[in-house]
Structures are given as structure tokens and as C-alpha cells.
Amino acid sequence: MLRFAPSPTGDMHIGNLRAAIFNYIIAKQKDKKFLIRIEDTDLSRNIEGKDKEILSTLNLFGLLWDELIYQSHNFPKHRNFADYLIKKNKAFYCYCTKEFLERKKQEALELKIPFRYDNSWAEIQKSQNPNPVIRLKGSDEPICFNDSIKGDLEFAPNELDSFVILREDGIPTYNFACACDDMIYNIDFIVRGEDHVSNTPKQILVQKSLDYDKEIGYAHLPIILGETGKKMSKRDSASSVNWLLEQGFLPQAIINYLISMGNKTPVEIFSLEDALKWFDINHIAKSPVKFDIKRLRYINREHLKKLDENQIALLLNSKDITIGAIAKLYLEEASTLNEIRKKIDMIFSPKNIMAEYEGESFEGECKKLFKVLCAMEAENTECLNQYETFKNEAMQRSDLKGKKFFKPLRILLSGESHGVDLNSLYPYLRFYLKKILQIKGEE
Known part of the structure; x- marks a missing residue:
């Protein structure tokens, strides 16, 4: 089984959507189930209704799931796992207060050494703190795993000191809940952002401590950079999937673009179904990729043409x-x-004939031609049927020629002084001439 695990704490980021797409594709390629896990353990940051919005977005993009779960529903199981670790002496109660730990962090900072939790601190404040956390014992050996994008990764024991798995209120931490749920649902492979690389060894350690020996596959996607070359943040409008949809980008075009980022695809324009046939997570580039809105616009136009x-x-x-x-x-x-x-x-819309178009005013010509066109429309003669006869009749009646005729004609029909060839546009516009022929101030 593969999974996508969004948090209902904000709008979906394109990096999250990219991970969802890749997990979905690999699930289909391997004939595995695709699970959506709403990671709602951070109760203070959850936004009401965001879970429904996330599911609606995934549905819009055709990323249909086989199972849906909420992580909070598994809290009892997480606590049982924590109890098991306590009994096996692989986890312990820690009574350190936040103030105590903060002092220790400051001391490490002053000594210019990395802060590491010391297991000997666990019971120093036992008499002062009635609500301990539970910590998993750090690793005595390196944690290694292969990443389909980054290759072989290794984390030394000193990078994995004892960390909190159950908070003082009994709520599991992210890494603990995540590791437990990946076990519970028998997850085979995980695609997620590279900001999770440091979480992976902790989650592997949780699973090893729980005697879970299945080797899960991992692929950590490089970060997406904004136009400035820095990591794309929530401040970048284009980082929001909702913003892209509101701007009129098609879901199929966004999918096309996100799959092709940092990836050599056999064709330039393709659908999600097409990608199922040839997508290979091992071909994703290791280096960060820059979000190119111009490229997305081009891909979107090509999908609109289809x-x-x-x-x-x-x-x-x-x-x-x-x-x-x-x-x-x-x-x-x-x-x-x-x-x-x-x-x-x-x-x-009513046309603004008083405006300057490309630095010129055509107000007088527009007024003159407007009267002619309104009269022609009212007469409903055969000359309206074809652009050439319509144009010639209007030119003759208005006594306007060249730019003094064509610019006002285009302004009155389209609201612009340049654009799509009127010869191509007019066959469709002629059915709406009465509605189209409006000028501001005379509505």
C-alpha cells in the first residue's frame, strides 16, 4: 500500500500535490492500494473543514483513494505501542520541564556544540513534574536506508538521541504516529518532500524498536524553488494549488507540469493516465527544481487546445x-x-471609446462607426452574414478607411485595438451583435 498524508492545517502546497501524484502513480503501477491519511494529531493547528477541502482537491485531480483514515482515530493504538516500548525498556518516562530543557539548549549554544538530550536527565525533576513525556531510547548504531532519488543515506548514533514519542497530554508526536501508522497499514513505499529526510531515521528507529522488520522504500523529493531561487514558501502565490486553480490552470495541466519537473518525460504534453505507463521515480533529479510559471502557462494552453x-x-x-x-x-x-x-x-461589456489605444485616441471614429453598426444590426440585412460584406458595408457607410476604420471596428467588437483576426472571430460574433454593440456612458 502507498499513502499520502496531508495535514489539515492550511492550503495544499504544490509540493504536497506532487508527492500525492507520485504516490498515486506508483500505487497504480504496482497494483497496490492508495491510502489517504489525514494527519490531524496537531489539534491546536487543525483548521475546520480543511480535511474536506484537501479531499475535494485530490478528487478534482483524479487522485482517487482506496482507503481514508484520520490519524487521531489511532491514538489508542499509538498509546498501546508506547506502553509496549516502556515494558520492553526501549522507552522511558522523562520528567524534564520545558524550562530545564531550554536552559540545556542555551548551554549547548554558548559552548557552540549541538544540543543532545542526555538520558540521565530523565528523572532529575520527577518531584516537580507530575506529567512526564515518553521518550524512545536513541540508537546505538547507525540507521541506514536507500532513497530512490538520493541514494544510500546513513545517520550516525549521535544524530539520534532519545526523542519524545508521547507528549505529556498523551498525544503522540508526529514521528511516532507516522511510524506506527505506516506499520498498521503495511505501507510499502513512501514518496514525500526532502524536508522529511531527517524524520525518516527516527521513524525507522520507532519501527525497529517495535520489532517491525519490514523494509519500507523511500523517495524524498527535492525542494521546489520560487522565482527568486529560494525555497518556495506559502508567501509565493503559485505555491498554493488553490491559487493556481483560481487563476484558471487546469488540473490536468498542473499534473503534467509537476510530473515533468526535474524529470525527462518521453513526451511533452501528457495525461495522468499516460504517465502510468512510463513514470519511474528513479529518474527524478536529485537537485532542487525551480517553479516556472511560464512553462506551466504553455502546458496549460496545450491542454486547453485539446x-x-x-x-x-x-x-x-x-x-x-x-x-x-x-x-x-x-x-x-x-x-x-x-x-x-x-x-x-x-x-x-460596454466599450471604453474614450481611452487611448497604443497611445492614440479613436473616440470620434468609434462614435461614428458605432452609429453605422447599430443601424446595420437593426436592419438585419444579408451583409451581416459574412465578415467581408459586413466590413465593406460598414466602411462605405462610415466613410472611414485604413487604421481609422479597422482600429475602431476592433475596439467596438472586441474591446481591444489588436488581437485575434476579426475574419476568424466575426462568424461567431455576428449572432450577438446587438449585445456586443455597447459603449460606456450609453448603456
Whole structure:
């Protein structure tokens, strides 16, 4: 079984989504079950409703799970495991207060040495502290494991001092709950971010102490860098999956991009189903990858091109196939649903003829041509059927020529002075001329 284990403490980060995608793909490739484990052990940071939002997002991306569990439901099992470790003398009660430990950390800092917990401290404050934590005894030997991306990794005993597995309130710590649940659900392979590399030896130590000898596979994904070259943080808008969706990026395009980051793929544009046939976690680059919004925009446009008029219209919340056809034309210059929506909104909104377009004003010409076009629309003559006859009739009636005709015509029909070829656009616009012919101030 493979698992994706999000915490309901905030919006989903693209790094988390990338890990979810890879776990899902490997599960399908190996014909294993895909488990979602909501890691809700940090009760003070959990945000109500975030779990549902996470599940909704995974569903939107087609990452359908076979099992869903909440980590907090396993608290009784975690406590039983802790009791077992106490009985086997592999864990112990620690009565150190937070103030005592903080003093020790400061002393280490002043001596310029790494802070390490000393097991002899465990009962020094037993009379002062009625609520001890439980610590797992540190390792006497190196902890080694193979990472499918980073290769063989080794952690020396001095890097694994005795650590807390059960807090004073009986709530398990992250590493303990995680290690126990990976045992309980017989997890085979784990893909997660490289910020978890230091957690992995602790989790392996927990499992070894519990006499669990199954060797779990690991792959720790390199961090994703922002445009500045620093680690992408929550402050970077593009790091949020919700933000990308709100901007009009398609789930299938985001998947395409995240799979291709730091990875040589056999084709440039592909679906999740395509990736199931050739994806190999061992081919992911070891070095950090930079998030390239321009690259994502290109991939998004290519996926939009694959959709038919009906599909695009529905994505734009319209049942009118003509809107979908107009949207397809705007893929020459737009790459997200929001950009397309903006272009279409400009067509059907009152036009600002008083504005300057490319440093020039066409107000007078727009007013003159507007009257001509309104008259033509009202007459509903055959000249409206084809762009050439429509254009020629409008030019003749307005007595405008060249740029003084074409710029105002484009402004009145599209709200812009340049863009998609009117010859291609007009066959769809002609059905809506009455609605399109509006100018600001005369609504």
C-alpha cells in the first residue's frame, strides 16, 4: 500500500500535490492500494473543514483513494505501542520541564556544540513534574536506508538521541504516529518532500524498536524553488494549488507540469493516465527544481487546445458552444481560463471609446462607426452574414478607411485595438451583435 498524508492545517502546497501524484502513480503501477491519511494529531493547528477541502482537491485531480483514515482515530493504538516500548525498556518516562530543557539548549549554544538530550536527565525533576513525556531510547548504531532519488543515506548514533514519542497530554508526536501508522497499514513505499529526510531515521528507529522488520522504500523529493531561487514558501502565490486553480490552470495541466519537473518525460504534453505507463521515480533529479510559471502557462494552453468547444464552454460556466468556439480562437494569446474569460467579458461589456489605444485616441471614429453598426444590426440585412460584406458595408457607410476604420471596428467588437483576426472571430460574433454593440456612458 502507498499513502499520502496531508495535514489539515492550511492550503495544499504544490509540493504536497506532487508527492500525492507520485504516490498515486506508483500505487497504480504496482497494483497496490492508495491510502489517504489525514494527519490531524496537531489539534491546536487543525483548521475546520480543511480535511474536506484537501479531499475535494485530490478528487478534482483524479487522485482517487482506496482507503481514508484520520490519524487521531489511532491514538489508542499509538498509546498501546508506547506502553509496549516502556515494558520492553526501549522507552522511558522523562520528567524534564520545558524550562530545564531550554536552559540545556542555551548551554549547548554558548559552548557552540549541538544540543543532545542526555538520558540521565530523565528523572532529575520527577518531584516537580507530575506529567512526564515518553521518550524512545536513541540508537546505538547507525540507521541506514536507500532513497530512490538520493541514494544510500546513513545517520550516525549521535544524530539520534532519545526523542519524545508521547507528549505529556498523551498525544503522540508526529514521528511516532507516522511510524506506527505506516506499520498498521503495511505501507510499502513512501514518496514525500526532502524536508522529511531527517524524520525518516527516527521513524525507522520507532519501527525497529517495535520489532517491525519490514523494509519500507523511500523517495524524498527535492525542494521546489520560487522565482527568486529560494525555497518556495506559502508567501509565493503559485505555491498554493488553490491559487493556481483560481487563476484558471487546469488540473490536468498542473499534473503534467509537476510530473515533468526535474524529470525527462518521453513526451511533452501528457495525461495522468499516460504517465502510468512510463513514470519511474528513479529518474527524478536529485537537485532542487525551480517553479516556472511560464512553462506551466504553455502546458496549460496545450491542454486547453485539446478540449472541444463544449468542454471549454462548460469550464467557462456557459452552455453556449459558440462561447467555447470564441475561447478556442483566443488560445492564440491566452493561456488560462481567467485570461480567456477576461477576453470574452471585454467583447460583451460596454466599450471604453474614450481611452487611448497604443497611445492614440479613436473616440470620434468609434462614435461614428458605432452609429453605422447599430443601424446595420437593426436592419438585419444579408451583409451581416459574412465578415467581408459586413466590413465593406460598414466602411462605405462610415466613410472611414485604413487604421481609422479597422482600429475602431476592433475596439467596438472586441474591446481591444489588436488581437485575434476579426475574419476568424466575426462568424461567431455576428449572432450577438446587438449585445456586443455597447459603449460606456450609453448603456
